[in-house]
Each structure stands twice: as structure tokens, then as C-alpha cells.
Amino acid sequence: MPATIIIGTQWGDEGKGKVTDWLANDMDMIVRYQGGHNAGHTVIAEGHELKLHLLPSGILRPHITSVIASGLVIDPKALIAELDQIKEIGISDPNLIISSNAHLIMPYHRLLDQAAEFKLGKSKIGTTGLGIGPCYTDKASRVGLRVQDLLDMKIFREKLEVALDFKNQVLTKIYGMEPVEIDAVMDEYSVYADRLKGMIGDTSRVINEALDAGKNVLLEGAQGTMLDIDHGTYPFVTSSSPIAGGACIGTGISPIRVKRIIGIVKAYTTRVGSGPFPTEQENDTGEAMRSVGGEFGTTTGRPRRCGWLDGVILKYAVRLNGLTEIALTKLDVLSPFETIKIAVGYKHDGVVYEHMPNHQTVFHKCTPIYEEMEGWQADISGVTSFEKLPKQARAYVERIQEIAGVPIAMISVGPNRTQTMLR
Ligand code: IMP
Numbered sequence: 001m002p003a004t005i006i007i008g009t010q011w012g013d014e015g016k017g018k019v020t021d022w023l024a025n026d027m028d029m030i031v032r033y034q035g036g037h038n039a040g041h042t043v044i045a046e047g048h049e050l051k052l053h054l055l056p057s058g059i060l061r062p063h064i065t066s067v068i069a070s071g072l073v074i075d076p077k078a079l080i081a082e083l084d085q086i087k088e089i090g091i092s093d094p095n096l097i098i099s100s101n102a103h104l105i106m107p108y109h110r111l112l113d114q115a116a117e118f119k120l121g122k123s124k125i126g127t128t129g130l131g132i133g134p135c136y137t138d139k140a141s142r143v144g145l146r147v148q149d150l151l152d153m154k155i156f157r158e159k160l161e162v163a164l165d166f167k168n169q170v171l172t173k174i175y176g177m178e179p180v181e182i183d184a185v186m187d188e189y190s191v192y193a194d195r196l197k198g199m200i201g202d203t204s205r206v207i208n209e210a211l212d213a214g215k216n217v218l219l220e221g222a223q224g225t226m227l228d229i230d231h232g233t234y235p236f237v238t239s240s241s242p243i244a245g246g247a248c249i250g251t252g253i254s255p256i257r258v259k260r261i262i263g264i265v266k267a268y269t270t271r272v273g274s275g276p277f278p279t280e281q282e283n284d285t286g287e288a289m290r291s292v293g294g295e296f297g298t299t300t301g302r303p304r305r306c307g308w309l310d311g312v313i314l315k316y317a318v319r320l321n322g323l324t325e326i327a328l329t330k331l332d333v334l335s336p337f338e339t340i341k342i343a344v345g346y347k348h349d350g351v352v353y354e355h356m357p358n359h360q361t362v363f364h365k366c367t368p369i370y371e372e373m374e375g376w377q378a379d380i381s382g383v384t385s386f387e388k389l390p391k392q393a394r395a396y397v398e399r400i401q402e403i404a405g406v407p408i409a410m411i412s413v414g415p416n417r418t419q420t421m422l423r
Contacts, residue, residue: 002211002214002260003207003211005221005247005260006215007244008221008308009313009318010265010317012204013270013272013297015220017057018329019410020218029066030056030057030058030065030067031218034240035222035248036074036135036191038127038299039054039223039299040298041298043059043060048060051298054072059094063096065206065210066094067098067203067206067251068096069204069207070101070204071249071250072250074098074104075130076104076189078130097203098196099147101148105130106160106185108181109138109170111177112170116133126236133239143166144163145159150192150196151197153202156186160186161182164180164185168180178277183185189392200382208253212265219247219251226313227242231320233276235365243321243414261322262324262409263317263318263321265328265400266328266330267329268330271305278310278343278367279304279308279310281307285337286307287309288337289307290303293333308340308341309402310342311344311400314403318405325406325409325410328408328410328411331414334396335376337375338375338377340372340373340396341371344369346367347367352369376393377389384418410423
């Protein structure tokens, strides 16, 4: 069976969790392929509402094997806190495999993330402060500690000594902070090792064998296309590759094993953290989107910046990810508006851009060219079929589909499973 990928097409928080949850019934395995606990989604199951960051969305369903693949950076403390959360609702032995190759977020990564942001002042990236960037930095510099190092605490200590020798100089001499004590880290991570040991495995093999056996495998992206380190709004990006190509790298499967790539498009746009956002509405419109859409970060609680849907970004996401279909989320949030806008291009210095400008200064400074559409101003949260949507809402969906050039296969009009329509 080929694999399916779920991707965020904007700056994250598109509602990937809900779509993953919708597809989960048909899945045998759900795999996280990049990022760390900077991601966040709320999972509602059996009357329980859980906020998960690292655990894949299928973790509450016994028939699904959950995999945390090699492309992740894992804070074991955060992972164990989530395992404790699901234990409280009766899942004490989850069907979870953690890649031995995934990297470990260490206490100094968190400290360095926060100190670097503080030092940047007004130019800060607005990271989640959880140590994601510094951990990926160490991975690329080949001085990181990996999950498999938890299997031999002697080797773990040797690697930690080398790392701390340098990190403590940076912490004390550059940032004027206290050094990290090796014995304290060893004590802490030995406890984590005991707890996680039994879940560590060769996830590339596990995923490939599942595909060989004809199982349905879902590769679940975190963050979104515009936060991709190579293709996003650098430097205001995360440190991993959320796009479809990243799914193969992060899991260790071949691109030819992927058939479906579902892009999640929120009916408007949001962003947390700093960086350019051409369609942002720093006014009553944006405020209305934030309050109706409940646009506050799951991980940090920060209010999200809000604005109109950006068709240029949409086309860019279709191209980068090779989307085969789109799931449109939160259409109901636009119900109060008399008119709805979609950006179909940008203007800068007298030049019109129909595609993502290759010079980011243009993206920073451009003015969006909007198309205006009539709003529907009716409650659509109980509508269960596309045909029953008000004609203005149908026209909006069809215009998005036309811009993307990809079918909109699913539309969501509320947080519950029932508030989903298929086309
Ligand atoms: P980091 O991933 O913590 O390094 O943060 C880098 C940028 O990515 C910041 O702008 C964060 O707000 C953003 N970011 C990271 N994870 C998410 C997410 O799950 N949703 C939305 N934005 C995110």
C-alpha cells in the first residue's frame, strides 16, 4: 500500500490534527517525521481532550501503530509528560516506536534557544523556546546526542562531556549564564532512559515493512510549508523540513512509496512568531478571525497573527509538495464577514508578482492584490454536504480550488468529527 502524507500549506496550525484524526480509522500506522514538541494539536477521543505535541495523532487508538521517526528532535521530559497524560486515561502500554536515530533535546538546547532569542531582541524569530533550533544545529554539526545513546549511558556520558565542554563556555562566556552540571543531566536522563528503552527501535524498517505488508501508513507533518527551513520565510522558519520531501528523509522511505499528499489549507491565514505575512490584518478583521477561530497557540498560548487567504502561498505549497488533494479547514470562521478577500498576487515597486517572489525583501514589502468575494453571513457549522452550503461559500471554495489547481476533497466547518464534508 502506498503512504499518504499530510502537510500544512501555510505557517502551521491549519488543522492537520483534525484531518489526521478523520483519516485515522483507515490507517494502520501514523508516523511523525520532523520537528519536535514545538508542534501541538488537540485530540478529542472517548470524551477526553488531550493536548499532544510529540505523540502522533493515532496514539489513542489501539489498532494504530504510532511512530516517532528519525527526523524528529525529542525532548524526553516532554515525551514522558505526554505518556503520563495518556496513562491517566488508561493507556499505559501504548503501541509506540521511537527511532533510535532521532535526536535528543538536552537542557542546554532550551537555554540556548531562549538566550539567543533574548539577544536578538527586536529581530527575534519568535521561536517556541523549546530548544528545537539548537538541537537541529547540533545534529548538523554532528555533536548531537541521539535516542540510541540512551541505550548505553556510558557512551551517553562520553558524548555529553564533549558537548558540555563547548556548550558551557557559550552559556557562561557569551550569555553570562550558569553552566550545566553533567551529573545532574546524567541523573535526569538515566531516568528517561529507563522509561523509554523498551520503545526504541528501527523505525525506517518498521515503516517499510508495514508498507510491504500492504498496511495504510500516514506520515503526519508538523508546522507548515512556509516554516520549512529551505523553502519557507527564512530566517523566520523552524529548523526542519515540514514539506512532502521531508517526509521521506525523516522516515527513511523512498519517494516512490508515496501516493497521496494531502495539503491542509485553512480558509484564512495565521502565523505565530515573527516574519513577513503580506495578507495580515492588524485590525478588527484580524481580531474577529482570532476570536471566532480561537487562534491561540496550542504549545505557547500566544495569540496568532491573522489575515486573509493568500493564493500565492497556496500555489507555492501546491508546487513544493505536489499536493494531490486539499482539505479546507475552518470555513465556518469566515461566516461573519460581509466580504471575503483572497490575495491572488503581490505588487512591489510597480511590478506584479503572481508567484512567490524569489527575493524575500519583495515578500516583506509587497502589497497584496486582492479579489473580493461576497460573504455568506450564515451559520454553516451544521452543514453536512457541499451542496447545502450557501452559494457564496461554495463560490469561495471553488475559487480556492481554481487557484490551487488541485481538488478540494474535504471541507471542515467545526472542530468535531461530524463537522466535516467530503466532496
Ligand atoms: P521553533 O520551531 O521553536 O524554532 O520556532 C521557529 C518558528 O516556527 C517560530 O515562528 C514558531 O512560532 C514557529 N512554529 C514552530 N512550531 C510551530 C507550530 O507547530 N505551529 C505554528 N508555528 C510554529
